[in-house]
Amino acid sequence: MASLDSVSIAIFLGAILVMAGILSSLLALRFGAPLLLVFLLIGMLAGDAGPGQLSFDDVRTTYLVGSVALALILFDGGLRTKFQSIRTVLAPSMVLATIGVLVTALVTAPAAKYVLDLNWTESLLVGAVVASTDAAAVFLLVHTQGLRLRPRVGATLEAESGTNDPFAIFLTLMLVEFISIGESSPAHVAIELARGGLLGAVVGVIGGRLMVLTLNRMALPQGLHAPFVTTAALVIFGAAQILQASGFLAVYLAGIILGNRPTRAHNSVVTFLDAATWLAQIVMFVLLGLLASPQRLLDSVAPAVVVALVLMLAARPLAVLLCLAPFRFNWREKVFIAWTGLRGAVAIFLASIPMLVGLSKAYLYFDVAFVVVVISLLLQGWTLAPAARWLHVALPRADRGPRRVELDLPGQLEQQLVGYPVRAKSLYFRRGLTPSWSKPTLVIRDERILSPAEADPIEAGDYIYLLAPPEKAEALDRFFVEMPPSTAPDPHLLGDFMVSGEHTLGELAEVYGVAIGDDQAKMTLSDYFDIHLDHAPKEGAELTLDPIVLVARNISGGRVNVVGLRLPEDEEKVIPVTRWQAFKRKLAEIWSSVAGV
Template sequence: MNDLTQLSNYLAHYPALVLVLTTALIFLVGLFAQILSDKTSLPAIIFLLIFGSALGKQGLNLINPDVYSPVGTRAIIAIAVAIVVFEGGLMIDFRHLRHNLISVIGLITANVLITIVGMAWVTHHLIGIEWRISLLYAGLVSVTGPTVIAPILRRIHVSQKVKTILETEAVLVDAVGVIAAISIFNYVISGASPGQGDSLIPIFRNVLLSLVLGALCGAACAWLAKKIVQIFSPLRGEVTRLLVLTITVSAYMLGELVSHESGIAAVAVAGMIIGNTEFPHKSSIKEFKGDLTLLSITVVFLLLSASLDLNLLWRIGLKGAICVLILMLVIRPMGVFLSTAFERINWRERVFIAWLGPRGIVAASAATFFALELDAYGIPGSGIIRGMVFMTVLITVIIEGSGARYMASLLDIAPSSVLIVGGGLIGKKLIDQLKDSQKDGIILIENDPKRIESLRHLENEGVYLISADARDEKIYREKLNNVQNITTLITTSEDDWLNLRVCQIVKKMKPEVHMLSVINDVKGREVFENLGIKTINLREAAATLIYVLMDAHLTSAPSPLKHVQ
């Protein structure tokens, strides 16, 4: 006890050291949460919320956001949110989006409106929250989160259509939802009552105006980034990455200056433009932004959960949990089915999209901001807002995040796919050739951690990576639904016996799969072909190709005899 007292007295004389120690602890806890997430396949946010609450002000008080000051904490959270949303926009591919644009527009308009109206009604009547506060809560939970959606979709295999719709909705709805929330907040502090229909018109007008202004700010910043690249080209990779980070923060700042809470719309649009136009070092930029996003999520969720009053969750209790379940099982499905009614999506895909709508970093951070603003205006309800939003984040992430793989398997929404075993030179070349022309999905199994890391960027292009021993039958049962959606198997590893074993496993589960295997030793060809597996030996293939090229050259070359008289 005396040692702790002495340590406290010592740290009291060095406030900067307290900041450094708190930051180091946040990084350490965040690292542990990410490792647990990788090992358990659960979203990291679950662990971040649990650890933050346990180590926060009402727990062990080892992580205290107050050391950064309220202004500093809000600035950190704002920049982190900007980075996260920009990275989400960067990953959106317009080539896929144009085929699903109607659904996305429906999800960020009609679905948001249904969520706000529906959840305001539910919380008002079930919990007894005052109408204006119910509307504000409903506005905050109308957003899903790219911070949760993207990691979940990386762990399961779904069609490119479903992936595009969910990821694009998560990015764009953040901007719509937050601007709707700030418009509702202005309505709340105006003192108008829900019965005054005319007073609701400014909400819709402000949302539309703020979105347009934010989009223009984002487009302007993206244009500026491209101009800088053109003028000072060529730029080193490090400088280009720094430029993109600067543009991210600048777009957010400009959007906020033009119209409050338009910053999220600005960074989303800037990210989408840069991600879908010619830009140098784009793959390394995506990797860099991914690392920053991981760090941002860690910092924000630990800071927010560390400052959470846990007694609020207990006071809200079962009624609050029921409200969240109604959001998940009634309001969200209603909004999704109406929003996608005019799109060519089958009912299985609709059910999965309706299931997967976890709330994330934007909802949680905005709830903290509005709680502080309500206190500043002397309006009761700040506690219930924070408590309900955090309960919504926690329940949706735990239930929907952990159940996503089961739902995908139950609904059988995985696309017909080509399965490639081996991420070496042959496997990589195959993927490069298939990913643009292959309408079906591409799955790669590789056991070498270094190779897997070098191939991570392919996840952003729709390739499903599995880091595992391809000889483990459990992989095919649990992650590939007993290979029921596999149409073609190509084994390219340097180990012929591994290739043979994989073919045997797949053939046992689904005999009609078309199989092709690279063989390194031609002596084993007969074993493969007896099982109906087509084979190719690289040396033989190279010799054949050389012969074909020589024959083509000799055929097209002029004959030396025609000049002889």
């Protein structure tokens, strides 16, 4: 009976932990990545050195759970990454994910050797363990906290954090093998790196395409799409690992392919993975906390703090400056990317590998990584938003989006139903605006279902459903969010809403149906102002981009970095023109009248 009671207690405590994880997602919106440290603390308190007195030293189980959790986290990150957004930053991200990790490890190694009294190989292993940024921490801060970074900076950080784990894992495994066997060769390292990277990429691409094909061709029962995708991601990860390839790279690429193709039940898959990855992080942090020993941590905390400071203040900044030197990043962007070298569960997970294979001083690697992660999440995690504002790499924060309902339509993949509550201060209610690619389909009012014609005029409190392409559904949010009151005499003088000046005309055309030439698709809005304004840009300067007007909202370094979009109230309404264009038209009218006389 005692064994049955212990099982019941385990089920009870496990359910309490899962419930706490679900409720903690509300706090994550406010506190961000440092909240995960609470679960590290819970694990330590539940361990044999804490009040819980739970004896746990199963490194193999921790490694297994950590592998599954990281695979899901990376897959979810790839699923949310739009290739169009990272295409322009692919080169700098890949350099940071490979050369940046190596430089970080090399610069950290001397500090580890000096303060931890290790040889050079062991010191380099310490550097490799803590060299990669953590995808979970970066994704959590950028997405969950709602921090709006400039597109190039945000895309670089997300692409780097999603792709540098495979190289850090490879570097760690090579060093562990060298310490264990005592020999290795450059040819062996090159072969392993090529096999891990290239074969992992092949498995990821093929696996992602097969997932897309299966989702769209097979009629899975309702509700099974998300579990199927999650399981398929783990199958891809396991298959790559069995083939001695990088499973983490494979699963990340599979997520990117799935996220950039039209598929059934896309929104339910994303919602399910949100919950799965959050719970996976919690379980991983608790298990890592169980493995930690407060007594051991006290012995190594001082040298570990030195390693953490060298990593954050020297190794990471130097790696970023070297890797981004060939690319067009200004000093503010480089400083911010250097400061966003968040370390998370990946570092502690990598530190469990020496424990798994039984290396000498294995617990030292684990304890140092543990302290580095705690300091990184506390110091860098809580200062990330102020740093973004101070360095001017954050855009003005938008109001939290409206509650959006998305429904897949059987039999096709091009359109879905997107529903919103109509708010009194929303752009749609005030001016009746929606993009040209969306079509109002039905309205719910007082529990009655009406057609748009029957519901005209729309009232505040109605629920409206529109047909829209799945990949553009999120762009509808801004038309239904509450618009803040304006102190300007003309409430929409500076545009109905704002976008970054680094967005391209092609992206604007895709969302709003703007007619542009093929040669203009890659031109940024900032460049468009530079080319078409006859004077230095000032706040309030306007340019027409059929059928909308671009308004300069914020100027930095002589360039427009925030642009307001003023949308036409009616498609047949005359398009506003710039002051310079109006002045030239007036001169033309005067000249015509004089010439006529």
